[in-house]
Amino acid sequence: MINIISNHWQTLLYGLGQTLLCSILALFFSLVIGSLFAIMEVLPNKIAHTIGRAYVELFRNIPLLVVTMFFYIVIPKFFFQISGFAAGTIGLTIYTSAFIAETVRAGIQSVDTGQMEGSRANGMTYWQAMRYIVLPQAFKIVIPPLGNQFINLVKNSSVLAFVAGFDLMYEGNTIASTTFDTINSYLVVGVLYLIITMPLSYYMRYLEKKSNRGVN
Amino acid sequence: MKKLFRNLTVLFTMLGLGLILTSCGTRDTSNASVWQNAEKTKSITWGVKADTKLFGLMDVKDSKIKGFDADIARALTRQMLGKDAKANFVQVSSQTRIPLLKNGNIDAIIATMTITPDRAKIVDFSDSYFDAGQSLLVKKGSPIKNVRDLNKPGTKVIGVVGANSVENIKKFAPKAKVLELQDYAQALTALKSNQGAALTTDNGILFGMAVENPGYQVVGGTFTKEPYGIAINKGQTDMKSHVNKALKEIVKSGEYNQIIKKWFGNVSGFNYKEVER
Amino acid sequence: MQTFIDAYSWVNIAFLLKGLWLTIEVSVASIILSYIIGAILGLVRYIEVKYLSAIVGFIIDLIRNLPLLLIFFFTYFGLPNMGVRLSIPASAILALTIFESAMLAEIIRAGIVSVDKGQMEGARANGMTYWQTLRYIILPQAQVKMIPALVSQFISLIKDTSLATIIMLPELMYHAQIIYGQNSNYIIPMFLALAAMYFVVCYALSLLSRYIEKRVN
Known part of the structure; x- marks a missing residue:
């Protein structure tokens, strides 16, 4: 284990950086895209609602690997050049956005419908009420689950290993297959993943407990 | 917050212990004839x-x-x-x-x-x-004629994780970036999706790919011996x-x-x- | 158009369906195993046995926070190293079971916790033992509450089987890769087929969960 770390720490660190970068980018974009589709789902417009619903159902029911490979293989073949890292990040974004859309939609719907009606009665347009009254409250509800989404993103970003995305898992694979020290290479990789995800997940639990106490 | 830190301390101690145990536990068990x-x-x-x-x-x-x-x-x-x-x-x-x-x-x-x-x-x-000997598979009409053409910054070469050819290409074309994919089916698909300028591995495998894919050819002869x-x-x-x-x-x-x-x-x-x- | 007709030749479709069948077999086996193990672990966490619950909780947290790919590597490369030798499908099932039972344990624990604490006290006051209350009052209610979360975890599991291509499990994704690896004209038809097959299986399961939910309520 010590050997792997001392000989390959630069590669591992680079991989860890790529993993984090990819996860943060994907979190940001999937939050934006996910919110858009969530709003579409709650719109009174039937077409918008159907499109939002279809997007969410489609990408929640297809494996991440299929989505990612699609972007790695199909897009460059027929449209434009895209690197493994980009393909992986786009795949992750689209996949995660479907889950985030579901969370945000639940958040919006949990905000009392009376609030929307009240703001409309006070002369706000639908969009103003959405923007200033409903969404801010919805996001407050949605923030804690987002932490869990980020943990999922970090774990799921290992799919970049399939598309030469130079993330932690990819670097782990190359180290394992050049040093032949499979177990220790993957142990090191595992510890590095845990260093990111474990404290985060304990912190999320702490937040959840705190907010529960507040409610009670 | 205090509890959180305590939890984390416990966590990393246990992680450390677990690792020591597993490292000791790894051994070669295939002694049977x-x-x-x-x-x-x-x-x-x-x-x-x-x-x-x-x-x-x-x-x-x-x-x-x-x-x-x-x-x-x-x-x-x-x-x-x-x-x-x-x-x-x-x-x-x-x-x-x-x-x-x-x-x-x-x-x-x-x-x-x-x-x-x-x-x-x-x-x-x-x-x-x-x-066998290592060679290159490229799209017909590609400017890549041999392994030296790959030795430019920004050139991407496709290989397979764990293959010897990946180590070789790093020696023959140190400036090129090597993309390692999971297996040859994936590597070939990546080449066809223009993810790299060439796919490198042993000639026998490459000829097998060229047979099925008329738009691609093996170039540059072999530059290593791969028994x-x-x-x-x-x-x-x-x-x-x-x-x-x-x-x-x-x-x-x-x-x-x-x-x-x-x-x-x-x-x-x-x-x-x-x-x- | 001709490419599509060629790509969906009976031979290729049969090959894909064979992959799909293995995907389903591996998924069903892992779902059953991980549900049983997850339920036990979830209960152990809920009833707070001294030390045991803390250790179980810690292990669950470790597993939940690792990428599943890594767990595939550990079961396929690591376990044989300690003397346990497994075939590809067996180690895929084991990896999925380990990962998913940790996920399910957490869902099940949360499900039990979400059933009102007052119910336990009420039932105990009426002369039921702790175990009787758990068995007849708390668990049935928790089970109903858990259905959506459980089913969405099962759907994840089915999708996650695709990651087992990394250890060469010949499931749906792997079979599609073999086909388009030989003829890249088939890439788009194969991706459409892949998406359609996974979607049908997973969506059917989520419809089923909604149906059960409605009936129970």
Whole structure:
């Protein structure tokens, strides 16, 4: 284990950086895209609602690997050049956005419908009420689950290993297959993943407990 | 917050302990004699490729693995254990083959595996059973004519995780960036999706790809020698000597050349007479 | 158009369906195993046995926070190293079971916790033992509450089987890769087929969960 770390720490660190970068980018974009589709789902417009619903159902029911490979293989073949890292990040974004859309939609719907009606009665347009009254409250509800989404993103970003995305898992694979020290290479990789995800997940639990106490 | 920190301290102590335990726990358990077991069960389990045309490719029609490696494995099994002996196949990738052999999941690897000094420290090799050399596959009309053309910053070369060719290309074209994919099917698909300027591996594999894909060609000749060997776990000396003996016998009986002709006889650009023995 | 007709030849479709069948077999086996193990682990966490619950909780947290790919590597490469030798499908099932039972344990624990604490006290006051209350009052209610979360975890599991291509499990994704690896004209038809097959299986399961939910309520 010590050997792997001392000989390959630069590669591992680079991989860890790529993993984090990819996860943060994907979190940001999937939050934006996910919110858009969530709003579409709650719109009174039937077409918008159907499109939002279809997007969410489609990408929640297809494996991440299929989505990612699609972007790695199909897009460059027929449209434009895209690197493994980009393909992986786009795949992750689209996949995660479907889950985030579901969370945000639940958040919006949990905000009392009376609030929307009240703001409309006070002369706000639908969009103003959405923007200033409903969404801010919805996001407050949605923030804690987002932490869990980020943990999922970090774990799921290992799919970049399939598309030469130079993330932690990819670097782990190359180290394992050049040093032949499979177990220790993957142990090191595992510890590095845990260093990111474990404290985060304990912190999320702490937040959840705190907010529960507040409610009670 | 205080509790959180306490939890984290406990967490990392336990992590550390766990790691020490697992490191101590890893050991090589494949001490049982592979050869004795093979004689007893009348079967040998070979690790073969399932995605590599001409060497080991899963047939879509019957899900059987077919190719030069698979046929040699069958011939060797019969030679070693008699006509009714069975060759079992486990599909491996360049990445999974060595751990599987070390763990004893498979008795031997016959999967386009080059004999290299680094690998010979980990596993034992039989005599070489096929003489390959590393080459390049590019799109027809590509400016890449040989390995030197790849040695430019920004050039991407596609290879496969765990393949020797990836290490070689880093020496021959140090400025190029190497993308390592999971297996040859993925690597070829990536090349066709323009993820890299060339795909590099051994000529035999590349010719297999070129046969199916007329828009692509093998260029630049071979720039390394890649003798393929059958890998056997360290310490399995009687297995190794039986494999070597059987290999000599199938060469002598002409079965080897028949298998060569069967797989490489009709590959354009590849002179099968050169690899006959 | 001709490419599509060629790509969806009977031979290729049969090959894909064979992969799909293995995907389903591996998924069903892992779902059953991980549900049983997850339920036990979830209960152990809920009833707070001294030390045991803390250790179980810690292990669950470790597993939940690792990428599943890594767990595939550990079961396929690591376990044989300690003397346990497994075939590809067996180690895929084991990896999925380990990962998913940790996920399910957490869902099940949360499900039990979400059933009102007052119910336990009420039932105990009426003369039921702790175990009787758990068995007849708390668990049945928790089970109903858990259905959506459980089913969405099962759907994840089915999708996650695709990651087992990395250890060469010949499931749906792997079979599609073999087909388009040989003829790249088939890439788009194969991706469409892949998406359609996974979607049908997973969506059917989520419809089923909604149906059960409605009936129970």
